[in-house]
Amino acid sequence: xxxxxxxxxxxxxxKGKDVELRCDPISGHxxxxxYRQSLGQxxxxxxxxxxxxxxxxxxxxxxxxxxxxxxxxxxxxxxxxTQQEDSAVYLCASSSLGPDTQYFGPGTRLTVL
Amino acid sequence: GQSLEQPSEVxxxxxxxxxxxxxxxxxxxxxLSWYQQHDGGAPTFLSYNALDGLEETGRFSSFLSRSDSxxxxxxxxxxxxxxxxYFCAVRDPNTGGFKTIFGAGTRLFVKA
Numbered sequence: 278x279x280x281x282x283x284x285x286x287x288x289x290x291x292k293g294k295d296v297e298l299r300c301d302p303i304s305g306h307x308x309x310x311x312y313r314q315s316l317g318q319x320x321x322x323x324x325x326x327x328x329x330x331x332x333x334x335x336x337x338x339x340x341x342x343x344x345x346x347x348x349x350x351x352x353x354x355x356x357x358x359t360q361q362e363d364s365a366v367y368l369c370a371s372s373s374l375g376p377d378t379q380y381f382g383p384g385t386r387l388t389v390l
Numbered sequence: 391g392q393s394l395e396q397p398s399e400v401x402x403x404x405x406x407x408x409x410x411x412x413x414x415x416x417x418x419x420x421x422l423s424w425y426q427q428h429d430g431g432a433p434t435f436l437s438y439n440a441l442d443g444l445e446e447t448g449r450f451s452s453f454l455s456r457s458d459s460x461x462x463x464x465x466x467x468x469x470x471x472x473x474x475x476y477f478c479a480v481r482d483p484n485t486g487g488f489k490t491i492f493g494a495g496t497r498l499f500v501k502a
Binding site for chain 2: 308310312319320322325327332333335336368370375376377378379380381382383384
């Protein structure tokens with residue numbers, strides 16, 4: 278079906294507010310990944326889901342970050358008490374054949390004022 | 391830990407051939423992936439090498455030498471639209487193999 282979608286495309290928030298970022302993977306893809314990319318930088322791995330399970334949460338930058346996936350489909354990345362250093366593009370990807378071939382969504386650009 | 395090194399920038403002329411190198415250090419190895427990202431866009435998958443040798447996909451080819459922990463992406467008949475960042479990536483075997491580590495990216499500038 279359609280590619281990976283993410284919403285919102287842009288989010289501007291004030292420091293200290295909570296934000297939720299949504300990812301809708303390609304239908305049938307069992308694996309889902311979240312990355313963070315600061316301007317001009319590479320991709321920083323945050324977390325992955327195999328089905329609804331996230332076996333390794335060590336990539337999350339702090340305990341203000343959490344993620345969940347329900348029904349083996351949509352995933353939400355939540356950042357609590359946002360800080361200015363959280364400003365970045367948050368990318369979601371999904372895969373069906375393993376992590377060597379990932380399909381990325383357009384990203385959510387988060388700006389924390 | 392796992393790490394990848396690639397040049398930060400490469401400049402080439404339209405119509406030419408350019409090679410983007412990637413060296414990696416991993417405690418285990420599944421294969422090397424390549425992604426392209428245009429400014430403001432999402433990364434898109436280009437190629438994957440699990441075994442030594444050259445994989446060709448149109449104007450793009452990717453090479454892997456596991457004994458040298460080295461790979462490269464070869465772009466032929468360069469076009470202006472190839473101006474983008476190119477990332478190599480490997481899987482981290484210490485966390486079940488699904489965590490992916492990306493290089494810092496090589497920014498390719500194609501000149502007329």
